[in-house]
Amino acid sequence: MLLALRRIEKRFGGVVALRDGNLAVEAGKVHLLLGENGAGKSTLMKIVAGMIQPDGGEVIWQGRPVRFRRPSEAAAAGIAMVHQESLLAPHLTVAENIFLGRAPAAAMGFVRRRRMLEMAESLIEEHRFPLQASWRVERLSPAGKQLVEICRAIQRGSSLLVFDEPTSSLSEAETREVFRIVRALRDRGVGTVYITHRMEELRAVGDQVTILRDGATVHSGDLAAISNDEIIRHMVGREVTAIYSRTPYPPGEELLRVEGLNAGVLLRDIGFHVRAGEIVGLAGLVGAGRTELCRALFGLDPIHSGEIRIRGRQARIRSPRDAVKAGLALIPEDRQKHGLATLLPVAQNLTMANLPAVSPNGILQRSAERRAFAQYAERLRIRAESPRQIAARLSGGTQQKVVIAKWLFRGARVLLFDEPTRGIDVGAKREVFELMDGLAADGAGILMVSSEIPELLQVADRLVVMRQGRISGELPRGANQEDLLRHAMVGESAP
């Protein structure tokens, strides 16, 4: 046994990320780690890599109990991570990245450049990587960058490779290349932990499987002995505890229609619609393209082709300003970064998207601004001490309400909520849902992105499911979690 994790526990503040994490990885095997968003897969791997410390349980590495206090200790022991977001130095060459921090050195700290280049070249040749040692990393594709990370792991003689959703941004051909190398390493006795969301990938590369749900290991065994349906059942495996329930409103006019949309690097042939009074849930696993869809609709990523109609009128959206003018609003995932100017007063944040309403002829009417703030503070129950309180001092839930209020003040009819409940507590979540319900009642059309599948099932009138940059299915209200996961992981054609 290469690596064994036993009863791992980890809490972040009040949130339990892991309560009973178990995993046993053998040398020369590819071990798949599966689970819904938030099941604890990444947390578990961060513990293995020494990036975070467990609160309880044992990590046993090559037969000995260990505790990696920092990533360098895990790396020294032979554990290598291949990250979803590349952690390479973009301006250095492939060779320099492979040898980063451990370049062959001569006296006085000089690097022996030629020697390093030769060593990198022979490594690349031996494993038939489609790379050249002298290439600069910034010019590589995401797949190329992952290959460089794998090279680095091989060079260091790592005996365990951990892939955190390595193929979510790769093309099919690139994925095959990564798989070929993973298999080659397996045959040389390297152990691999592989986190993925794609069902067809599992079968192509995996030997064994461990499934996590709500921070605990619920299944472990040979991949050949388990069917796709069983895997999904293990991943869901629970009754959804209702934190919120609502009755949909009869939908009105069509507010948003998207047809044949191709955008950014990921989105292909997207089509769906949202009607007045509707809350449409946009589901999918990490990397499916949900946030990218919001960004494209809001003019943040380039749209290559396709049609967007807002209230029946074709909209040409090339910037957020176009989107706002057309009547769209985005409640972004990262409020602090994109939703608020946190150092400015709340009232100024409220009016930011509709400043002309309180500044006729360009002259600010502070009394009108205060009135607007008072009105929306009451309507949305925004708990701020005064209109002049800076936004940074508010709680996460209150900040979210300010962002929503900003769009209501603008009069937006189509609202894109990107992970609206991220980082806010349960009580505030309820309030956000109630707010969304109220908006729908007033005739707004809402597109809601969430990684929390139970939330989507409870709040949305119907669900649009995405997978690998495409719409893979639409589900009516009352669909269950298994249906959803099947669409999100396997696609429509699957059994």
Place this chain on the structure above:
Amino acid sequence: MIQRLLPFLTLIALFVGLSIASPHFLTVVNLSSVVRQTAVINIMALGMTLVIVAGGIDLSVGSILAMAGLLGTMAMANGYSILTGIAVGLAAGAFWGFVNGFLITRLRIAPFIVTLGTMGIVRGLALIISNGLPVHDVPRGFSFLGDGELFHVPFALLLVLGAALVVHVILEHTRLGRYAFAIGSNPDAALYAGVPIVFHMTAVYTIGGLLTGLAGMIEASRLMTGQPTAGMTYELLAIAAVVIGGGSLRGGEGSVIGTLIGGFIMGLLSNGSDLLGISPYLQQAIIGAVIILAVAVDEFRKRKIG
């Protein structure tokens, strides 16, 4: 709170200290000369306040000042009226401010780089236009702008106060000012809110340029020449005034009153050094130290807020 008032208290302390240390300080002649000397930097710094609040910076103001003064005096030397000459200077300033804003917003190049470039371009053009020679042929009445008095008050002081009022109103009471704070405070949030960033950033740099043009005409009036080499290193003094007065180079912070206090602190430091016989070499070092001290105190205050 005390730390927020620190620039103001420093100014008072300097004033009182110099009154005691030198009998020549608290005289009408000396004080009105301080006011005249600081007018140029103060007016530039007021424009810079707008730019810095909006998250930008303008390194080209020293060159723009020279260009404005040169073109304005050349107009007068060629027989145009004093008012026309001043208008030419203001227009030249506004034009180059607009060019800065246009390049920054359209080419999306960092303000530091764009204005570093125009700093060289504008200075070079001023030297080419003038063959490197100053314009001396200026009508006598032009000296009123920099050295005249209205109701026994230095006219330059009235110009400073007028410019201060205008910039204050822009910052606190107009849509433009509000957008400047929004863009400077969090450009992403402003973008996501659909703020017309290009137009307003361009406007901010244009107004900054216009005020620099005015400063250029005052400088030319005080020297009674149009100097293609005028205003060297003034950009640093203008930025220093904003920063000493509590403006943040990260954007979203700054005020007219703070900038004026910053400008006068530097004016008093230099005047006081002259009166007390401190070498001008040391003066530069003192002003440099004050800049670092002011920012350090401000950072400390912000960190305590958390």
